Amino acid sequence: MKRISILGSTGSIGTQALDVVRQHPDRFCVAALAAGRNIDLLVKQAMEFRPKLVSVETKELAEKIKLELPSDIDVLYGEEGVTAAAVHPDAEFVVSAIVGIAGLVPTLKAIEAGKMIGLANKETLVTAGNIVMKKAKEKDVPVIPIDSEHSAIFQCLQGEYPRCIERIILTASGGSFRDLTREQLGKVTVGQALQHPNWSMGAKVTIDSATMMNKGLEVMEAHWLFNLPYERIRTVLHKESIIHSMVEFKDHAIMAQLGTPDMRIPIQYALTYPERLSISSEPLDLVRISTLHFAELNFERYPCLALAYEAGRRGGTMPAVLNGANEAAVARFLRGEISFLAIEDTIAEVMAKHDLIAEPALEDIFEVDRWARHAAFSHHVTGEG
Template identity: 50%
Template sequence: MSKRITILGSTGSIGTQTLDVVRQFRDRFEIVGLSTLGYPEDIVEQARAFAPQVVAISDSETATAARRLIDTRRTRIVEGPDAMSQMIAEWECDLVVVATSGSAGLPPTLEAIRRGRDIALANKETLVKAGNHVMALAGASGVRILPIDSEHNAIFQCLAGQKIEAVRRILITCSGGPFLDYLPEQLDKVSIADALEHPRWNMGPKVTVDSATLMNKGFEVIEGHHLFGVDIDRIEVVIHPESICHSLVEFVDGSILAQLGPTDMRLPILNCLAWPERLENAMEPLDLCAIGQLTFRPPDLERFPSLGYAREAAKLGGTMPAVLNAANEVAVHCFLEDRIAFGDIPRVVRHVMDRHEVQGALSLEEIEEADRWARQRAEEFSLARSRR
């Protein structure tokens, strides 16, 4: 019987690569639902290729355009800001792939967990913003959270059959992004095009910029804490420019397990879709002799302070991780609109964090209020630093 899959954010980088995997294994996976914020041409093409039961479209204009081109006799279209959650609630599936960018992935992820759907999680912000709530709800609902992110998927594989008490530390690897050896004054002159040219990975704009600032690694430290129940102080980041070793786990006896593979997100995607099985694929195998050597070095927190800010937010806890995430989302958005310099991104985050009084975050409402507060402060500070 085919595994029934719904993809949130199917027109983005992870979403399209997930569909590439499904194409290779049509007899194993069935697409139930797809979703997009916009991109009418892409969602129409996907609906025609995979004939899902439902397509969720957040933007009403995109939904109107899609209705003219999608056969609504076999594929229903739901629209609006809550379309993804509606799709999850009304159409059953076995696995929800959360491939959205930013905080938009949190509400439908929570809805999927409440409905007992297993999650293949590629969205970092969901756990950064509300990791305690997500993991507690998943535990109470008996839902598995399978990490698609290459680093966490590597850790997930290294921990298979191991007791978490036996872990001494987790080492999350980082390519270093395109500006690894830039001087601080050079970072203020980085163009949008430069920031979107990642040397190793093919990703969406937001996560590509986060990779360039190393904020994505800070997010991954927070995610790792929630996913695997390991203290923040036992999760480290190491620069690994080759991006072949995707993460490592050191155990109390001194043994280290590492997961290696090509820089191809379809591999961790397939691992999550097929879990607990492993499926043979036609992807190019890793040639270690051709690579020659693997190098590692510590990150430079003075040059890339975002990594340190994320660790600080995680230790403070409460509402601070949500504030960190919201301020960063706004700053990256402003940079991509050419309103602030690349070097202003961590400055915006620092400014907002310094002005936030941490609350205990006892409810999702408190987290959302902190999120709104941080976005407003970040917008105001970005406007003050605007290059226009």
């Protein structure tokens, strides 16, 4: 029986992780759940899985939720609550699925406490990859990727020598607007952007998929997870989302991991590694699919991907600036304040204004993140609101 804590339990990854737990009640139990403001769903989760602790965003929400939960479930809030869930003594495995840089400190705390990490929070490695992976190595803590692309690479590398890797190839669906021209992108709406053709994800990640920033963040994440330089990390467009990523070896053999676009599969693999369990999902039928398509990802069509490669190569605080500016710009787009194309313009402008710190401490990363968000929120795009 593996005891787990889920940070971000009411989000897309968190709810699917709990579905995996639900399918295997003899293999998993829940020690702690941390959520934000969706207390109605959190109450249902807590009543079903009976964790020892739950955490919410504010004191007011904590006081409200206490009235609905049994007295044997501790209720905390804020950063202290999330940290308590991350380091809960009953938990041996922590699913880090809080969206944004808010997931960084709890993940670090879990690593320091010796917990095995299932990482679904890209920003943890994007903003502080050097610090996080150094701490994981120091504590001898496995960091197992949950993102479908990094899980695919992780699976392809089982039993292989890292020195034999030529490059890794991250596949991208192309997001909601993959068939639109740059001119057409100038007129798209928030509602259209949130309609992903293959995956069911949260709003922020779905927008990132449409701009291709999601793939850019994954490139930076892969750099830290697999210890490869950026010139050996390639991205390709693959509309079907059947091949989740590939590894090319020195002899030019390529290994790929295939499956239906169901996030429960990489979540379950992270939870059961190195074992595999059955799962109630549709099996992949290659005969029915018949054809798989691939195409180059053009930096001119997807400037956010180019910005991510640039930030990763420059290193230091630049990835944190890119991430903070992107989160702020996406929030402005979702509120209808700027256009879809203004997201990339905002990020580029904020990056251009930043004085890079080559070897940042954790405090520098958070300070730079605050600066980037403020700059992006106050940035005026010509013709925008």
